[in-house]
Amino acid sequence: MHDALEPADPTVGELSEGEILRRIVARTGRASATVVGPGDDAAVVAAPSGSVVATTDTLVHGPDFRLAWSSGYDLGWKAATVNLADVAAMGARPTALLVALAMPNDTRVSYVERLADGLRDACDALAPGCAVVGGDLTVSATLTVAVTALGDLEGREAVLRSGARPGDVVAVAGELGVSGRGLRVLFDRFRDAHGSPVPVDAAVLAPGEREALDAQLRPSPPIGLGPVAAVAGATAMMDVSDGLGLDARRMADASDVTIDLDPGALGPDATAAIEGGEDHALLAAFPGDVLPPGFRPVGRVLPRGADALRVGGRPYGGPGGWDPYRDWDSSAG
């Protein structure tokens, strides 16, 4: 209506809520399980097996991403992916996303459109058939993306983190430590003299650095292997969001066992594999030595001993991962 007067890339504060929603929905596509999509009070999503897997995870400007480092596309991709991984880690197939977006009024609508593109492309690439079915827009001083993902167990039991049994093989599908290396690249290479983030220039990076950066900004865990692991009889599963050490310890505590990781199975830098977060690899325990395709052995489940986590048979002394309330230092950039 106001095309002639409207700037080419208006801020969200210059548009109505309805207009912003129209621009998002035009990009997010349609989930195959959608019964009622965006535009009503709520969405309706098919849950053919009579239950629904549901999880929510939020990315907040500051602790979780920086505008200088993450494009809108990266942010949408990552917000979708971290939630898809949680659904996959239950052994379920992701069916739908709901996206609550809280944005400063001066956010450019092009940023929001690219965020919608990233949400859609992550779904299409990692969990075909899943898409955004609903959401919410609010004004906030802090850009915040809270995504809820739904999934279907297709008649299977959910795979909990508490089912690992002594004798099980501990296995991983997906990368370990690569996203953490990408975070290090950002902190080491793309901050100014005051420690503030500066825009990423991928041209200055070596190929390995670029790969790590891509894994940090747009992680691509093997979502489809969650159901595969469930069918193969995984006794326990979770996604590695905070570091293999910390998450393996959580699985061990929930299952009342000890997990012994084999450092020789963790690649050239075992410490990075144990400490690095945000890869969202799938960590699972299997009762036999034959693993489903895509999983590789990284350790063994032992009867519960003095330590929840061992590495190469010895207690592991490092922190083993990331706790946002313990570790976030807002002055660090």
Added chain:
Amino acid sequence: MHDALEPADPTVGELSEGEILRRIVARTGRASATVVGPGDDAAVVAAPSGSVVATTDTLVHGPDFRLAWSSGYDLGWKAATVNLADVAAMGARPTALLVALAMPNDTRVSYVERLADGLRDACDALAPGCAVVGGDLTVSATLTVAVTALGDLEGREAVLRSGARPGDVVAVAGELGVSGRGLRVLFDRFRDAHGSPVPVDAAVLAPGEREALDAQLRPSPPIGLGPVAAVAGATAMMDVSDGLGLDARRMADASDVTIDLDPGALGPDATAAIEGGEDHALLAAFPGDVLPPGFRPVGRVLPRGADALRVGGRPYGGPGGWDPYRDWDSSAG
């Protein structure tokens, strides 16, 4: 472990994520539809009718609430209720909530515990059997509560906002304009000379003001009447979150009809009933003149005319409600 050293009411920055979660989960109770509750990668919720209703709505410090005005309990109550109303407006029974909480590090854990109490009590009072099944904690400069609610249609079709037909009676269950009057009380009575919010002292209020304030801080729409309306054959339904005028206009546009509100049916202050938001009453259209208990007639559906909304047969000139991107003025307190 550190009880002797820990302050009586620590901040969330002084506690681990796990400890904060334990304190929340100890208070939120258990949803009757829970298959897998908090503590794993995702929750699993029963969806016996083979589909799930899902909606998300966010409350952000600043535009949506002020700490001087809303207690943690009020905030939890309202964050639950606005989402329960969206589920009810589809004709569904709420089954579960997921809560993404983004908080500054200096937030007192007692505030978070009271927020959890408010979430639980709103569910118990308005949607028995529904409770928090999962969530997420993050650090943020801006206190933000993003709730996702799930619901079950119990074998019925969802009631959309697009089904109203000429000849239908337009009816409402719940209050209109009361919450908006409460917002006015807050802005008029509890700000200092600079316009900044000051703590509420309910003792200085007249009974009618106190009732309006309660409706603003802890709305109590008739969630159980959503399924009742669906069973009674409602052709369209939505919750009145942004004002009867704006939301009736949305229903009329979605249904390609005109809605004519009867000002004589809107109480002593029809303008307040049309303009006031945040009551979360249920607005529905019914094909006959016999309404289900709890609903009262407020207008009539007409064939689509020049205006989506009429009041007493005339085009309505007022804005008819609230658009966060158009209306929020951060300098207003």
